[in-house]
Amino acid sequence: MVDPIVAGITVLYFIGVIAIGWYSKQRMKSATDYYLAGRQIGSIVNGLALESTYLSPASMLGLPAFVFILGYPFWWAMMAIIAGMPLATLLTAAALRKYAPTSFADYYADRYNDQRLRWVIGLIVVFGAILYITLSIVGMALFLLAILKLPYIYGVIIGTLIVVFYVYYGGMIATSWNAAFQAALMTVAAVVAAIGIAIKLGGFGALHQAILENNPKFFNTASDAAPPHPFVGTWLAVMGWYFVWHFGFATMPYTVVRFFTTMDIKTARRSIFWTSLFAGIFYVALQIIGAASKVMIEKYHPLATPELAAKAAELKKPLAVLVLASIQKTYGVGTVTDYSMIAAVEALNNPIILGILVAGGLAIAMSTAAGWVMVVNTIVTRDWFDMLLGIKKAKEDPVMVARTVSVVFLLVGMFIAFNPPALVLDLSGWAFVVIIASIGPSLILGLWWKRANRTATWVTAIVMFVLHLYAWLKAKYVLGHHAWFFLNDVLGTKLVTPHQVWAIPAGFLLFIVVSLLTKPDSEEVVQKYCVELTQEA
Amino acid sequence: MPWPPKVFWLGVLVMYGYTFLMWALEAIAGINHLDIGGGVLAPTIYAGLIGTFLIPTIVAFIYFYIPEKAEENRAG
Numbered sequence: 001m002v003d004p005i006v007a008g009i010t011v012l013y014f015i016g017v018i019a020i021g022w023y024s025k026q027r028m029k030s031a032t033d034y035y036l037a038g039r040q041i042g043s044i045v046n047g048l049a050l051e052s053t054y055l056s057p058a059s060m061l062g063l064p065a066f067v068f069i070l071g072y073p074f075w076w077a078m079m080a081i082i083a084g085m086p087l088a089t090l091l092t093a094a095a096l097r098k099y100a101p102t103s104f105a106d107y108y109a110d111r112y113n114d115q116r117l118r119w120v121i122g123l124i125v126v127f128g129a130i131l132y133i134t135l136s137i138v139g140m141a142l143f144l145l146a147i148l149k150l151p152y153i154y155g156v157i158i159g160t161l162i163v164v165f166y167v168y169y170g171g172m173i174a175t176s177w178n179a180a181f182q183a184a185l186m187t188v189a190a191v192v193a194a195i196g197i198a199i200k201l202g203g204f205g206a207l208h209q210a211i212l213e214n215n216p217k218f219f220n221t222a223s224d225a226a227p228p229h230p231f232v233g234t235w236l237a238v239m240g241w242y243f244v245w246h247f248g249f250a251t252m253p254y255t256v257v258r259f260f261t262t263m264d265i266k267t268a269r270r271s272i273f274w275t276s277l278f279a280g281i282f283y284v285a286l287q288i289i290g291a292a293s294k295v296m297i298e299k300y301h302p303l304a305t306p307e308l309a310a311k312a313a314e315l316k317k318p319l320a321v322l323v324l325a326s327i328q329k330t331y332g333v334g335t336v337t338d339y340s341m342i343a344a345v346e347a348l349n350n351p352i353i354l355g356i357l358v359a360g361g362l363a364i365a366m367s368t369a370a371g372w373v374m375v376v377n378t379i380v381t382r383d384w385f386d387m388l389l390g391i392k393k394a395k396e397d398p399v400m401v402a403r404t405v406s407v408v409f410l411l412v413g414m415f416i417a418f419n420p421p422a423l424v425l426d427l428s429g430w431a432f433v434v435i436i437a438s439i440g441p442s443l444i445l446g447l448w449w450k451r452a453n454r455t456a457t458w459v460t461a462i463v464m465f466v467l468h469l470y471a472w473l474k475a476k477y478v479l480g481h482h483a484w485f486f487l488n489d490v491l492g493t494k495l496v497t498p499h500q501v502w503a504i505p506a507g508f509l510l511f512i513v514v515s516l517l518t519k520p521d522s523e524e525v526v527q528k529y530c531v532e533l534t535q536e537a
Numbered sequence: 538m539p540w541p542p543k544v545f546w547l548g549v550l551v552m553y554g555y556t557f558l559m560w561a562l563e564a565i566a567g568i569n570h571l572d573i574g575g576g577v578l579a580p581t582i583y584a585g586l587i588g589t590f591l592i593p594t595i596v597a598f599i600y601f602y603i604p605e606k607a608e609e610n611r612a613g
Binding site for chain 2: 072075078079080082083089090091094203206209212219222223224235238266269270272273275276280281283284288448534
């Protein structure tokens with residue numbers, strides 16, 4: 001049954017989003033306004049927008065779900081995501097703002113003096129974008145399920161329609177101002193939910209004891225006799241999780257393009273301070289929610305009945321898993337572990353907190369989907385259709401073409417979201433590692449290393465994209481999980497390398513070796529896009 | 538050869554140094570089981586509040602504050 005308070009808070013949220021979007025649309029006068037918000041976004045707004053764009057349902061749903069599965073050691077992966085934010089300040093953000101391009105692919109085409117790079121860079125970004133748009137739609141569907149109690153498939157369709165409307169009528173101005181509003185909302189939502197859970201369990205001390213009583217292994221590490229899960233059973237595995245998302249803020253296209261939208265370099269640097277501040281608060285709250293999810297579901301969720309508890313004991317399975325399985329069966333949810341965070345808050349039986357959480361969850365899903373859609377429609381419309389193919393329509397009416405491209409990508413995401421291939425955090429990690437490994441080295445080293453060259457960019461992009469795709473799919477579908485090292489069956493080992501994270505150092509190594517073995521790029525290009533951009537940047 | 542400024546490496550040292558120090562203390566001294574009072578376990582403080590919130594925020598602050606000061610000094 002639909003709870004009127006939960007639904008009412010969600011309606012208020014949508015009124016806020018539409019009002020901001022409408023106001024933004026009145027100010028939109030040119031294609032630059034649509035793509036880059038006229039480069040007039042200040043540090044707090046841009047910092048908040050960065051937070052809500054970068055942090056997706058993979059954060060809000062996926063991270064607590066992985067804490068639920070892997071236990072406390074996964075907190076370090078969350079710490080690494082936030083710690084990766086400041087790295088971007090001096091590594092990429094300031095230099096890229098100084099350069100101030102329009103599209104993510106511009107830097108590659110200019111630095112390596114090869115317009116054809118827009119194809120390969122764009123293709124890899126499009127791959128990551130489809131994964132991210134999919135996980136955002138899955139997230140929206142799960143939050144809509146929490147409000148409307150409708151079958152998951154309807155949530156996917158309604159969620160897609162909402163994002164289509166949002167992107168179609170907004171552009172980057174709407175997404176920048178709305179994203180800032182959404183960041184504030186989702187941070188408040190997570191903090192309120194974490195405090196609500198702590199109060200329900202009798203305070204922070206009692207919360208820790210309840211977690212331990214429910215799962216004595218929860219706070220164990222790789223050095224303890226019984227780690228919480230085999231995938232965090234060695235320090236190498238813990239390190240692997242740590243680095244999956246760590247460099248994403250400095251290299252992922254949907255954050256990098258936000259560095260372009262700031263007023264100046266100073267604002268770009270300051271933005272990241274605000275992002276780290278708010279995202280840090282948000283993540284600490286998520287760590288608490290994830291840690292308490294199992295105990296909350298098992299003690300207080302309305303579906304955790306004595307009959308189901310008896311069945312869980314008989315099957316020797318955790319009661320929380322059966323509660324989630326019951327939700328999966330009732331509503332046809334594809335990846336129900338992603339619902340664990342919402343289920344934990346449902347267990348509070350407090351419609352105001354659930355309403356705020358759902359509004360925050362919809363906020364994070366919408367802003368991420370919109371951010372990625374803006375990245376791909378800039379690449380497809382401007383880089384591919386206009387600059388490479390010279391399509392007249394893309395030159396004459398770029399906003400209309402970009403909107404059409406947005407709709408196409410959202411529809412693709414919708415169809416995949418009907419039956420997602422993995423958990424939302426799995427889709428996120430997959431996108432991160434493939435992008436960082438294949439086009440991260442040419443972005444970072446292109447700025448800081450004169451010898452970085454065009455040949456290495458092509459080789460690394462193609463080799464690492466194909467190799468990582470093969471390794472991830474083999475680990476997932478042949479070995480059973482992406483976290484297994486893809487050659488375990490050949491080597492007879494049981495190494496855990498989440499998302500084939502080894503591909504990141506391998507990508508950098510390959511890039512360096514090929515750069516050293518092949519002809520350097522022209523001195524003029526290196527001077528303009530490497531030396532001058534990083535001087536006092 | 539361009540090279541990230543010294544303050545960048547200082548921040549890197551703080552973040553990775555802190556992480557590896559805490560991991561070493563977990564492995565050697567089992568600080569992840571430490572009750573710091575009232576039933577609250579130490580990881581919430583050192584991995585949550587300090588590691589996830591405080592350290593990245595401080596590093597993000599010095600990453601904009603020090604370059605700004607340097608720019609002001611250069612400008613006279």
